[in-house]
Amino acid sequence: MAIWDKWRKGLERTRQALKARLEDLGGQSASRDEMLDAVEEALITADCGAAIAREVRSALAHRPIEDMPEAFREELSRLAGPATELGLAQEAPTVWLLVGINGAGKTTTAGKMASLYGRMQGRKVVLAAADTYRAAATEQLAIWAERAGAELVQGRERQDPASVAFEAIEQAKAHRADLVIVDTAGRLHNRQGLLDELGKIGRAAARAQAGAPHEVLLVVDGATGQNALAQAQGFLGAVPLTGICVTKLDGAAKGGSLLAVRKVLDLPVKLVGLGEGLEDLVPFDPVAYVEAMAPAWRTSGA
Numbered sequence: 001m002a003i004w005d006k007w008r009k010g011l012e013r014t015r016q017a018l019k020a021r022l023e024d025l026g027g028q029s030a031s032r033d034e035m036l037d038a039v040e041e042a043l044i045t046a047d048c049g050a051a052i053a054r055e056v057r058s059a060l061a062h063r064p065i066e067d068m069p070e071a072f073r074e075e076l077s078r079l080a081g082p083a084t085e086l087g088l089a090q091e092a093p094t095v096w097l098l099v100g101i102n103g104a105g106k107t108t109t110a111g112k113m114a115s116l117y118g119r120m121q122g123r124k125v126v127l128a129a130a131d132t133y134r135a136a137a138t139e140q141l142a143i144w145a146e147r148a149g150a151e152l153v154q155g156r157e158r159q160d161p162a163s164v165a166f167e168a169i170e171q172a173k174a175h176r177a178d179l180v181i182v183d184t185a186g187r188l189h190n191r192q193g194l195l196d197e198l199g200k201i202g203r204a205a206a207r208a209q210a211g212a213p214h215e216v217l218l219v220v221d222g223a224t225g226q227n228a229l230a231q232a233q234g235f236l237g238a239v240p241l242t243g244i245c246v247t248k249l250d251g252a253a254k255g256g257s258l259l260a261v262r263k264v265l266d267l268p269v270k271l272v273g274l275g276e277g278l279e280d281l282v283p284f285d286p287v288a289y290v291e292a293m294a295p296a297w298r299t300s301g302a
């Protein structure tokens with residue numbers, strides 16, 4: 001499937017939700033206030049959250065009615081931020097760390113990333129299974145490694161996750177691999193325990209390779225809407241994050257949550273998950289995001 005079709009299909013439900021609220025406005029020759037109300041409600045329906053909905057509303061309030069559909073898209077684009085590449089090491093291997101709560105989609109994303117940046121772009125990838133608390137977590141990553149054609153470094157059960165990350169980087173150097181993607185655990189006995197562990201993994205990576213980790217991506221579940229925001233806030237300021245991966249944008253009509261998460265973290269969205277398959281992870285593209293999400297609607301002035 002072409003990338004554009006993936007975006008459209010993934011954001012189908014969100015687009016329909018926005019459309020249901022916006023598309024009749026032209027025919028009814030709605031007043032400015034009715035239109036602004038509809039825009040605000042539509043954005044809340046798509047889980048952008050009240051702050052973003054108000055922000056877009058006030059930006060549109062001064063525009064001529066006939067410009068509103070275009071201004072709506074412009075605002076969403078501005079809020080989505082620019083497309084940003086993932087950071088690379090000057091000298092291989094590059095190390096990328098995935099963090100986030102249980103079920104957010106870290107392991108799946110690690111596997112999809114190995115396919116996207118490995119097999120599809122010709123890089124040699126090592127996947128590090130640093131979630132050593134559950135045997136099933138390593139098995140799940142092993143299946144992805146197989147599918148993506150990547151090497152897997154797995155720890156013994158209960159092995160210190162930081163030492164698994166360290167060994168994976170050492171193996172990548174020995175095997176002349178380009179990229180190490182570290183999958184981590186999402187749940188520990190408490191939040192501080194998790195954050196301490198992630199900090200320790202980061203320091204182990206830095207000992208093994210200069211400048212590592214070159215990315216620390218927070219993986220958040222976009223299908224949980226405003227809960228994604230709470231997930232993000234839990235990590236805010238605790239781990240030095242460099243970017244966001246929003247998964248499951250296809251899962252519900254809550255694609256606007258991406259905007260809310262970006263705003264609260266003030267970090268670039270770098271990747272999005274648009275489905276469960278190996279090829280359903282794509283680099284974030286704000287133009288495709290807005291085009292796929294914003295329905296075509298006209299105003300009586302247009």
Ligand SMILES: Nc1nc2c(ncn2[C@@H]2O[C@H](COP(=O)(O)OP(=O)(O)O)[C@@H](O)[C@H]2O)c(=O)[nH]1
Binds near residue numbers: 101102106107247251
């Ligand atoms: N529909 C959809 N499902 C996803 C996506 N990413 C992950 N999932 C599903 O989310 C569930 C949890 O993913 P997992 O990678 O195990 O989460 P982890 O606990 O953070 O490692 C799995 O059933 C995945 O198939 C996505 O982009 N779209």
Ligand SMILES: [Mg+2]
Binds near residue numbers: 131
């Ligand atoms: Mg996992």
